Amino acid sequence: MTDPTGGAPATTIFHCSDLHFGHPAVPEQYEAMEALIEQRKYTVVAISGDVSQRARSGEFQRARAFIKHAEAFSRVLCIPGNHDVQWWKSPFGMGDETAMFATYRRFIDEDIEPVVHVPGVTLAGLNTSHGVTGGTLTWRLRDISIIGVVKREQVERLRRVFADAPADDARVIVMHHNPMKGELSQRHGLKNTKRALGAFADLAVDLVLCGHDHQDAIHYIEHTRKGTVISTAGTVSNRQRGGRPSSVNSITITPDRIDVATLVWSNSDHAFVPGPAKCFTR
Numbered sequence: 001m002t003d004p005t006g007g008a009p010a011t012t013i014f015h016c017s018d019l020h021f022g023h024p025a026v027p028e029q030y031e032a033m034e035a036l037i038e039q040r041k042y043t044v045v046a047i048s049g050d051v052s053q054r055a056r057s058g059e060f061q062r063a064r065a066f067i068k069h070a071e072a073f074s075r076v077l078c079i080p081g082n083h084d085v086q087w088w089k090s091p092f093g094m095g096d097e098t099a100m101f102a103t104y105r106r107f108i109d110e111d112i113e114p115v116v117h118v119p120g121v122t123l124a125g126l127n128t129s130h131g132v133t134g135g136t137l138t139w140r141l142r143d144i145s146i147i148g149v150v151k152r153e154q155v156e157r158l159r160r161v162f163a164d165a166p167a168d169d170a171r172v173i174v175m176h177h178n179p180m181k182g183e184l185s186q187r188h189g190l191k192n193t194k195r196a197l198g199a200f201a202d203l204a205v206d207l208v209l210c211g212h213d214h215q216d217a218i219h220y221i222e223h224t225r226k227g228t229v230i231s232t233a234g235t236v237s238n239r240q241r242g243g244r245p246s247s248v249n250s251i252t253i254t255p256d257r258i259d260v261a262t263l264v265w266s267n268s269d270h271a272f273v274p275g276p277a278k279c280f281t282r
């Protein structure tokens with residue numbers, strides 16, 4: 001696909017999140033996503049976690065069908081969200097920690113932090129959903145299985161992934177928890193937001209794709225070297241925040257720009273229609 005404005009090679013990304021297959025799923029909305037993916041033939045489909053509602057086999061099975069369909073048209077990268085982790089199988093590291101991701105791995109991807117290379121862009125999955133650990137302890141007790149954490153060793157892994165990629169590649173991280181405060185929720189999804197954002201600046205990350213907040217947002221964080229664009233996709237389910245419509249983000253990356261456009265669900269059109277959009281210089 002090429003950039004119609006300048007003829008430069010463009011990478012297009014369909015960014016969706018929090019599909020919550022199972023009870024919250026809205027059939028005509030996920031069918032509309034499938035139609036968009038089929039029509040627009042994005043370079044990459046990125047799914048930033050919470051593909052299930054209760055980490056059940058049947059929910060993952062439907063998510064797998066969505067992924068298999070997308071794979072016919074695009075490269076697909078999916079990472080788990082807090083709803084996809086069976087944290088009760090290994091609270092505080094007790095028991096077999098790998099059991100927490102066994103069902104996700106069986107249906108979605110053996111790799112919970114996949115890396116996808118397409119010409120000009122490296123996308124690295126970052127799993128921020130670690131279940132209930134010492135790192136997720138918080139005074140808000142209900143948050144201990146919900147809140148996300150970025151671990152030091154994960155930052156070092158990202159450093160190696162980007163160091164091994166072509167030097168001119170745009171650096172994209174796909175993670176579940178929102179590092180920016182949600183407008184309606186007034187909350188960050190991560191416990192160690194400052195450290196994570198500092199690491200992204202240090203790694204010269206161009207773009208972060210996340211979700212979890214169930215409210216779409218497009219942010220830009222300025223750093224001394226270069227800034228990072230944050231694409232927070234809303235949910236595509238009946239779990240919208242504040243009565244806002246379901247939404248997905250459609251992204252174009254060229255050597256000098258990153259454009260993020262939100263497509264919002266219209267009940268009257270029974271389709272995703274253009275919503276807020278922002279353009280950034282790389």
Ligand SMILES: [Fe+2]
Nearest residue numbers: 018050083212
């Ligand atoms: Fe969610």
Ligand SMILES: [Fe+2]
Nearest residue numbers: 050081082212
């Ligand atoms: Fe979540």
